[in-house]
Amino acid sequence: MWLTMPVLHESVFRTTDLPVDARFEAWAERMGRTHAPMQLTSDHTADYRGRQRVIPLGDVTVWPATFDHLVFRRTAKLVRQSDPEVYHLSLLLKGEGAADWGRRQAAYRVNEFHTNSSSRSYDIHTGPEPVTMVGLEVPRSLVAVPGHRADQVIGRHISGREGIGALLAQFLLHLVSDTSAYQPSDAPRLGTVAADLVTAVFAHAADADLRLPPESHGRTLALQIKTFIGRRLGDPDLTPAGIAAAHHISRSYLYRLFQAEGLTVAAYIRDRRLEHARRDLVDPRLRSLPIRAVAARWGFPRPAEFTRAFRGAYGVPPSELREQALTEA
Incomplete structure (x- = not known):
């Protein structure tokens, strides 16, 4: 037993x-x-x-x-x-x-x-x-x-x-x-x-010697900036200049913060917008929302620009990805 x-x-x-x-x-x-x-x-x-x-x-x-x-x-x-x-x-x-x-x-x-x-x-x-x-x-x-x-x-x-x-x-x-x-x-x-x-x-x-390394302040600020960006992805006027001003730093310092992580500010914003758009496109609850509305929702007011960026990131146009996802759902 x-x-x-x-x-x-x-x-x-x-x-x-x-x-x-x-x-x-x-x-x-x-x-x-x-x-x-x-x-x-x-x-x-x-x-x-x-x-x-x-x-x-x-x-x-x-x-x-x-x-x-x-x-x-x-x-x-x-x-x-x-x-x-x-x-x-x-x-x-x-x-x-x-x-x-x-x-x-x-x-x-x-x-x-x-x-x-x-x-x-x-x-x-x-x-x-x-x-x-x-x-x-x-x-x-x-x-x-x-x-x-x-x-x-x-x-x-x-x-x-x-x-x-x-x-x-x-x-x-x-x-x-x-x-x-x-x-x-x-x-x-x-x-x-x-x-x-x-x-x-x-x-x-x-x-041990526990003094906080200076780079930690930069990492903290970079995370705060990423959170700031995440809350404003739908704003087509979100720019490095505006981000720097909101955090009382220069644009060059903003660029350095992102360069330390192997990123550019513009690429980070674009990738985050595309990621959210992709998530909406494959969501069955949003199937009735036009693709152009999804694009505008995440800071792409021009549909053609959105389609080019989306295809470059995911290898297929947004309409095809949505069709595949909803067919498999």
């Missing part, structure tokens, strides 16, 4: 399991329960897409997630009202994000850890593209580093590619890749391992 061993418990939450108009509110509530109460806003509230797994490991929680653009705001009032007293770390796997604690800012890229504390107020915003990350919540009491020293690590860059950060990253990635190999009794032991690794990461970072 074969016996099935119990496996490590985990829960899965998907906004797509809910009615469209309930998705963002449900995601905001979920995030508040996962970490701490926050104010959330997004450019995608009309149809928010997010998926989260929650894996309890005793007092420690691991939560892999993928979600649309999001702005997290934890105010001093919210901290006073409810503070679970946890350190949060998230390993960024796809997308980008930035955080602001008032006097300190930091921007994060793939394979870097974002560090935070539920006891502090902050603003965090992700880039315009969906983010994939692995979150980790560890009670402050389990991090064996003096509080004032551990707090110095908040907002610092910790690589998930090398050193102790890589050990923590490998542990998290291996854990979330397949939890079926673990039994419920393993959960507190795995939580202890996670807390010990976080302690090692914090202790190492607190002992």
Whole structure:
């Protein structure tokens, strides 16, 4: 007789399991329960897409997630009202994000850890593209580093590619890749391992030279500019000059920010517009919307120009792509 061993418990939450108009509110509530109460806003509230797994490991929680653009705001009032007293770390796997604690800012890229504390107020915003990350919540009491020293690590860059950060990253990635190999009794032991690794990461970072590199300010600004652009893609008059003026920088500095990522401002705007147009064209709910209206919606007032740009990006004219997508739907 074969016996099935119990496996490590985990829960899965998907906004797509809910009615469209309930998705963002449900995601905001979920995030508040996962970490701490926050104010959330997004450019995608009309149809928010997010998926989260929650894996309890005793007092420690691991939560892999993928979600649309999001702005997290934890105010001093919210901290006073409810503070679970946890350190949060998230390993960024796809997308980008930035955080602001008032006097300190930091921007994060793939394979870097974002560090935070539920006891502090902050603003965090992700880039315009969906983010994939692995979150980790560890009670402050389990991090064996003096509080004032551990707090110095908040907002610092910790690589998930090398050193102790890589050990923590490998542990998290291996854990979330397949939890079926673990039994419920393993959960507190795995939580202890996670807390010990976080302690090692914090202790190492607190002992290092932790001055914020100057390029981090540029990366934070670049992400803010991308968010600004994402909210104005439908404006055909969106130009580098206007973007630079809105952020009180010169056009040459704007160009340098994008060149550091191998991009040009114009190409970034065009590609983002085309991506949104393509998404609308393959959406069955928008099949009655004329192609010229889709083009105008995303900043292409001249249909011929839109068709040329679309064909150059996707290899087929917009009408053909729409026909293929709706036929397969």
